[in-house]
Amino acid sequence: MSEVDDIPESNIVTKRRRISAIWIIPIVAALVGAWLAYKTISERGPEITIVLHDAEGLEAGKTAIRYREVMVGLVETIEIAEDLSHVVVGARMQKRFARYLTDDTQFWVVRAQVTAGRVTGLGTLLSGAYIAVDPSDEGDPQTQFEALEDPPLVTSQEEGRGFVLRAETKGSLEVGVPVYFRQVQVGEVVRTALDPSGAFVTVDVFVRAPHHQRVRRDSRFWNSSGFDATLDARGVRVDSESVVAMMIGGVGFDAPTGDTAPPADEGAVFSLHPSKRDVDVEQFALKQRYLVHFKGSVRGLEVGSPVEFRGIRVGQVADVRLQYDGAAEDLSIPVVIEIEPERIGMSGGDPVQAADRLARLVERGLRAQLKSGNLLTGQLLVDLDLHPKLPPASVKRGGTYPEIPTIPTPLDELAGSVTRILEKVERLPLDELTAEANGAIRELHGTLEQTRRFTEKVNEGLVPRVDGTIGQTQATLAAAESTLRSVERMFGAESPVNVELARTLAELASAARALRGLADHLDRHPEDLIRGGSEK
Amino acid sequence: MNGSAAGAGLWTCHDCHQLVVAPPGHAHAACPRCGGAVHVRKAASLQRTAALLVASAILYVPANVLPVMTFTSMGRQQSDTILSGVAHLLLHGQWPLAAIVFFASVVVPVLKLVALAFLVISVQRGSAWRPAERTRLYRITELVGRWSMVDIYVVTVLAALVQTGSVAAVEARSGAFFFGGVVVLTMIAAETFDPRLIWDRCGARRE
Numbered sequence: 001m002s003e004v005d006d007i008p009e010s011n012i013v014t015k016r017r018r019i020s021a022i023w024i025i026p027i028v029a030a031l032v033g034a035w036l037a038y039k040t041i042s043e044r045g046p047e048i049t050i051v052l053h054d055a056e057g058l059e060a061g062k063t064a065i066r067y068r069e070v071m072v073g074l075v076e077t078i079e080i081a082e083d084l085s086h087v088v089v090g091a092r093m094q095k096r097f098a099r100y101l102t103d104d105t106q107f108w109v110v111r112a113q114v115t116a117g118r119v120t121g122l123g124t125l126l127s128g129a130y131i132a133v134d135p136s137d138e139g140d141p142q143t144q145f146e147a148l149e150d151p152p153l154v155t156s157q158e159e160g161r162g163f164v165l166r167a168e169t170k171g172s173l174e175v176g177v178p179v180y181f182r183q184v185q186v187g188e189v190v191r192t193a194l195d196p197s198g199a200f201v202t203v204d205v206f207v208r209a210p211h212h213q214r215v216r217r218d219s220r221f222w223n224s225s226g227f228d229a230t231l232d233a234r235g236v237r238v239d240s241e242s243v244v245a246m247m248i249g250g251v252g253f254d255a256p257t258g259d260t261a262p263p264a265d266e267g268a269v270f271s272l273h274p275s276k277r278d279v280d281v282e283q284f285a286l287k288q289r290y291l292v293h294f295k296g297s298v299r300g301l302e303v304g305s306p307v308e309f310r311g312i313r314v315g316q317v318a319d320v321r322l323q324y325d326g327a328a329e330d331l332s333i334p335v336v337i338e339i340e341p342e343r344i345g346m347s348g349g350d351p352v353q354a355a356d357r358l359a360r361l362v363e364r365g366l367r368a369q370l371k372s373g374n375l376l377t378g379q380l381l382v383d384l385d386l387h388p389k390l391p392p393a394s395v396k397r398g399g400t401y402p403e404i405p406t407i408p409t410p411l412d413e414l415a416g417s418v419t420r421i422l423e424k425v426e427r428l429p430l431d432e433l434t435a436e437a438n439g440a441i442r443e444l445h446g447t448l449e450q451t452r453r454f455t456e457k458v459n460e461g462l463v464p465r466v467d468g469t470i471g472q473t474q475a476t477l478a479a480a481e482s483t484l485r486s487v488e489r490m491f492g493a494e495s496p497v498n499v500e501l502a503r504t505l506a507e508l509a510s511a512a513r514a515l516r517g518l519a520d521h522l523d524r525h526p527e528d529l530i531r532g533g534s535e536k
Numbered sequence: 537m538n539g540s541a542a543g544a545g546l547w548t549c550h551d552c553h554q555l556v557v558a559p560p561g562h563a564h565a566a567c568p569r570c571g572g573a574v575h576v577r578k579a580a581s582l583q584r585t586a587a588l589l590v591a592s593a594i595l596y597v598p599a600n601v602l603p604v605m606t607f608t609s610m611g612r613q614q615s616d617t618i619l620s621g622v623a624h625l626l627l628h629g630q631w632p633l634a635a636i637v638f639f640a641s642v643v644v645p646v647l648k649l650v651a652l653a654f655l656v657i658s659v660q661r662g663s664a665w666r667p668a669e670r671t672r673l674y675r676i677t678e679l680v681g682r683w684s685m686v687d688i689y690v691v692t693v694l695a696a697l698v699q700t701g702s703v704a705a706v707e708a709r710s711g712a713f714f715f716g717g718v719v720v721l722t723m724i725a726a727e728t729f730d731p732r733l734i735w736d737r738c739g740a741r742r743e
């Protein structure tokens with residue numbers, strides 16, 4: 001035990017505690033674990049189901065539900081409905097978000113989308129689709145939702161005002177089509193739907209704050225879709241709000257009286273005019289319809305063609321149609337024109353008076369006439385003018401509309417005379433004439449050629465010599481002239497020489513005849529030269 | 537305790553390993569040379585090991601439930617727990633990597649917990665069953681334990697290196713901290729366990 005004796009004795013330490021402090025560690029771990037568990041459970045928000053058409057791009061456990069790009073929930077399950085008609089997505093929302101899950105809350109899937117004039121959700125190309133929510137704390141709490149097919153353009157948080165437009169046709173008004181005020185985009189079309197009655201299309205638009213103040217009770221909305229190219233009697237006009245509107249359409253509105261009219265209320269109903277032009281036309285509320293009958297073709301005349309008085313527009317054509325007149329067994333083309341008396345300064349009086357005025361004008365020679373408005377396009381217009389020299393006529397009443405008498409179109413008259421001339425031309429024996437003319441021309445050509453050759457000869461041979469002798473010739477001619485004069489005096493028709501000469505010549509002629517008789521006789525009877533003439 | 541130093545009433549200092557004569561009737565003593573604590577065996581070894589094991593078992597739950605890392609690439613964000621990471625590797629055909637991660641991050645911590653728990657319980661119950669094998673088990677446990685930190689290393693290295701903005705970014709998540717806690721606590725638990733306790737009972741039995 002000597003080795004043991006060398007081992008020093010340990011110092012005595014009294015034991016202080018029985019339970020080791022090490023247990024603090026598992027207690028802390030347990031506390032942390034418990035806290036984590038509590039936190040997880042307490043933050044578990046409500047479970048909701050969202051019904052979707054399809055689950056493209058969605059993944060259970062990964063796809064987030066986001067509000068303003070902040071995650072507020074997570075998709076946990078994706079299942080197909082029992083009848084396979086849709087997809088049911090189960091999602092866990094954050095607890096704080098629970099109170100915003102009501103009837104009015106909307107869900108939709110955000111994917112990369114290229115819609116009218118805008119590209120959205122490009123980020124989802126990389127990160128995958130997510131479900132967006134437009135929360136609302138109004139309405140009853142709800143745990144089952146039906147997702148929107150398309151993202152709403154305007155969420156409940158956006159300031160502004162919605163209005164309802166009534167249109168005859170939808171045109172190119174898709175959801176997302178911009179709304180313009182003075183060509184500035186201030187809102188969008190958020191919904192288009194056929195009215196249950198089927199009578200018109202309702203177009204819901206949303207105008208963002210502060211521009212919603214611009215929509216006044218007397219504002220007028222029009223469809224500025226595409227570009228409004230008008231090819232009429234006044235030529236070509238192109239109207240458009242912007243290039244975007246040209247591509248995808250748009251809705252424009254104005255405020256004709258500015259701020260004097262009160263702002264329109266939320267959900268106010270306006271009618272949507274087919275184009276800006278129609279808005280301007282609409283300004284003349286008072287319209288009077290008249291009937292005119294034209295003889296001849298009305299090609300180029302259509303509904304909307306202008307009615308002018310000496311070049312100033314007073315209305316437009318309201319209707320052109322072919323009508324069979326049963327009594328006369330004839331076809332006629334009644335043209336209904338709308339005259340806006342306000343345009344012709346007839347305002348102030350009531351419609352009846354204005355009509356009377358027109359009747360009086362007709363008695364003074366007012367006539368309707370078709371005129372070419374645009375020679376290029378062949379558009380026609382109805383021209384009213386006073387023709388005082390014409391036999392008197394009056395407004396025919398009795399039909400649906402009073403009828404204004406017409407006079408033939410200047411074009412018609414012109415066409416008539418041209419036709420007559422053409423007929424005469426047609427009757428000419430053009431073929432024979434042409435053949436003869438051709439022969440004549442050929443002969444003429446030969447003659448000309450000869451003349452040309454002759455002229456050349458004369459030019460080459462004669463002219464130089466002639467030049468030299470002209471002087472002498474002139475002198476000679478002068479002498480000759482005087483000689484001739486004296487000769488004329490001597491041998492003129494009345495001169496004795498002439499008379500003598502004539503007598504001499506006559507005698508000479510008879511002598512010649514006698515000589516010829518002698519010559520003939522001698523020819524037949526040469527013996528007479530020797531035996532002398534024998535009497536027969 | 538015959539045949540052992542303890543049986544002879546001799547203890548060693550924990551710090552300087554000075555052999556000292558145990559004070560009779562006392563469980564605690566101080567080293568006369570360095571002043572360190574001297575016990576016959578590591579003090580409250582079983583209790584401490586058990587406590588640490590309990591703590592690490594508790595932490596093991598969040599370590600596996602919570603994501604250890606978030607990988608953000610081209611706007612696509614992906615959070616992975618340890619197990620989902622393994623599943624991911626398997627799905628992508630990286631089965632050797634998956635095996636390593638699975639072994640280091642799942643098998644080893646579990647085995648460590650189970651092995652230490654088994655040792656603690658068997659010692660507590662005074663079992664004399666195969667002390668040599670149990671000692672070897674302890675050795676393996678202690679040896680292999682540090683390798684469970686592979687996952688944590690991977691996460692820390694990735695989080696430090698992969699920070700290229702929106703193209704790719706790796707972030708460590710809370711699961712990693714719990715997992716680290718599990719690994720550290722099991723290592724400490726293995727350290728506090730005194731393998732001599734295995735033999736104490738056997739010695740007693742043999743006597």
